[in-house]
Amino acid sequence: MTHVLVMAKSPVAGRVKTRLCPPCTPAEAAALAAAALADTLDAVKACGAERRIVALDGAPGPWLPPGFEVVPQYGDNFADRLAHAWAAAGGPGVQIGMDTPQVQAHDLDAALAALDGAGAALGHAADGGWWAIALRGPDPRAFAGVPMSRDDTGRRQHARLRSMGLDVALLPTLIDMDTAADLPDIAAAAPGTRTVRLARRLGLLDPVPAA
Numbered sequence: 001m002t003h004v005l006v007m008a009k010s011p012v013a014g015r016v017k018t019r020l021c022p023p024c025t026p027a028e029a030a031a032l033a034a035a036a037l038a039d040t041l042d043a044v045k046a047c048g049a050e051r052r053i054v055a056l057d058g059a060p061g062p063w064l065p066p067g068f069e070v071v072p073q074y075g076d077n078f079a080d081r082l083a084h085a086w087a088a089a090g091g092p093g094v095q096i097g098m099d100t101p102q103v104q105a106h107d108l109d110a111a112l113a114a115l116d117g118a119g120a121a122l123g124h125a126a127d128g129g130w131w132a133i134a135l136r137g138p139d140p141r142a143f144a145g146v147p148m149s150r151d152d153t154g155r156r157q158h159a160r161l162r163s164m165g166l167d168v169a170l171l172p173t174l175i176d177m178d179t180a181a182d183l184p185d186i187a188a189a190a191p192g193t194r195t196v197r198l199a200r201r202l203g204l205l206d207p208v209p210a211a
Contacts, residue, residue: 002112003051003093004044007073008037010058016153018083021181028202035194036177037064038063039101046105049093049112079143086138094121094134102190107132111171119166124154126175126185133157134171139164180204 009016011034013026020029044052045065054064057073064070071088075081086095094111096103111134114121120142123132128151140192141164146157150167163170175185177195187205189197199205 001091002048003053003089003091004047004049004108004112005053005055005089005093005095006040006044006098007036007055007082007085007095008040008057008098009033010056010061011037011063012058015058017177023180023204024202027184032096032177032195032198032202034061034063035198036101037098039190039193039195040096040098040103041068042106043103044068047108048105050107051089051091051093053085053089053093054167055081055088057081077145078148079142081193082143083138083140086135086142087140090138092134092136094132096132097176099178100125100131100174101177101193101195102186103131104190107172114169114171117167118169119164121162121169121171122154122158122161124158124173126173127178128152128154129176130157131153131174131176132171134169167198175209 013030016033017029036088052067053069055071055073071079075084075159092115094108095111111132115134115136121134122130125131146160175182177186183199183204
C-alpha cells in the first residue's frame with residue numbers, strides 16, 4: 001500500500017516557525033504554521049495514496065482531519081526521526097513536511113508515480129534543502145550521514161540515495177516557508193490557500209487588488 005508521510009510539529013506558539021519572528025509574533029507564526037499544515041493535509045487527502053500518515057512532534061489538535069494515522073516522532077536528531085518515521089510507515093511512499101503549503105495532490109501523485117521507473121524521487125527546495133522524498137520502502141541507510149537544515153542538504157541527500165545504487169527521479173523544486181521573504185513566491189503559486197489568505201490578513205503580503 002502506498003502512503004504519504006507528513007513530518008509535522010504541533011503548531012504551538014514559540015515552538016514552530018520561529019524564523020518568521022519578526023515580523024510575526026510567536027502566536028502569528030504558530031497560526032501560519034497551522035494554516036500551512038492544514039493546506040498540506042488537504043493536498044494529502046486529495047491524492048491517490050492508500051494511507052495518510054502524520055509523524056508528529058507534539059499532540060494532535062483540531063487541525064488533524066479524519067482518515068490520518070498518527071505516529072510519534074522520536075530520535076536524537078532529525079535524520080533519526082526521518083528514519084524512524086519511515087520504519088513506522090513501511091512500504092512505498094512519499095514523505096513531505098509542513099513547510100510547502102503550495103503543494104498540490106498532483107505533486108504527490110507524481111512523486112509516487114516516479115517510483116515505477118526509479119528507486120527513489122527527490123524534490124529539492126530552493127534554499128538548498130529538500131521538500132519531498134519518495135522511496136520504495138524504509139531503508140536505514142537513506143538518511144544516515146546526511147546533515148539536515150543546511151544549504152547543501154538536498155545535494156547531499158541526492159548523493160546519499162545514489163550511493164545506495166538508486167536511480168533518483170527529480171521532482172519540481174519548491175520554496176519552503178521559512179521566513180516572511182518566502183511568502184510572495186508561495187502566494188504566486190497558491191493564492192487561494194489558507195496560508196496566503198492569513199498572510200494577507202497579517203499584512204505580510206500586499207492585499208489582492210480590487211477588480
